[in-house]
Amino acid sequence: MSEEQEPKAPNVVTIDLDDIIYTIDGKEYIEEGQALGVMLAEGQLFYNQKIYVNCSDVFVWGCSDAEDFDSSQLIPLFKLFLKDRSWGTAMWCMIQRKERPQKPVEDSIRKSGIWDFDAFIAEHRLRANVYDGTSRIMAEYKLEVANTWLIAQGQEAVEFEVGWWDSAWKPFEQANPNWYTDDFKQEVKRRCDEWYLANGWEFLAK
Numbered sequence: 457m458s459e460e461q462e463p464k465a466p467n468v469v470t471i472d473l474d475d476i477i478y479t480i481d482g483k484e485y486i487e488e489g490q491a492l493g494v495m496l497a498e499g500q501l502f503y504n505q506k507i508y509v510n511c512s513d514v515f516v517w518g519c520s521d522a523e524d525f526d527s528s529q530l531i532p533l534f535k536l537f538l539k540d541r542s543w544g545t546a547m548w549c550m551i552q553r554k555e556r557p558q559k560p561v562e563d564s565i566r567k568s569g570i571w572d573f574d575a576f577i578a579e580h581r582l583r584a585n586v587y588d589g590t591s592r593i594m595a596e597y598k599l600e601v602a603n604t605w606l607i608a609q610g611q612e613a614v615e616f617e618v619g620w621w622d623s624a625w626k627p628f629e630q631a632n633p634n635w636y637t638d639d640f641k642q643e644v645k646r647r648c649d650e651w652y653l654a655n656g657w658e659f660l661a662k
Contacts (some may be wrong), residue, residue: 602628
């Protein structure tokens, strides 16, 4: 067989995940390069000048997001990754921020069946998700304003359910293109500040 015909070894590196964390004399150690390499390959970490934990779309929809970490946090981070290779690193980010994810993410985590999410919330004292809370405040106030206008037009108020945007808000917005007034902004701010204070986000209230 000529040199050109000789079979080449596959360009593959195999890592046994169970061997990345090991114990010597009761103390845990981690193969840092392997742990980082695995999580980078899985898209759970990313590199931008340094390595971050990827939590894009976990807390806020359509938002690039990341959490910083250092080597002292790598073992607990990697343990959560081993438990759940889809959501484990996101769970670690929730612990760091003490915040629940946005509802669609929480629903997916609960559906996976890997976590007792209620127990996880209680153990780590996770606060309500800011994006969910403030988005609902804005939606409810928009409907309230739109319903006030509908009633003034002799029409019936609309319930807060699927379709309210088309049946209440769009007609109001078309009839009132300058709806985003200082008074509207102030009322939204007041309601958001109340929500912040009630849900452990006091530093966001201004």
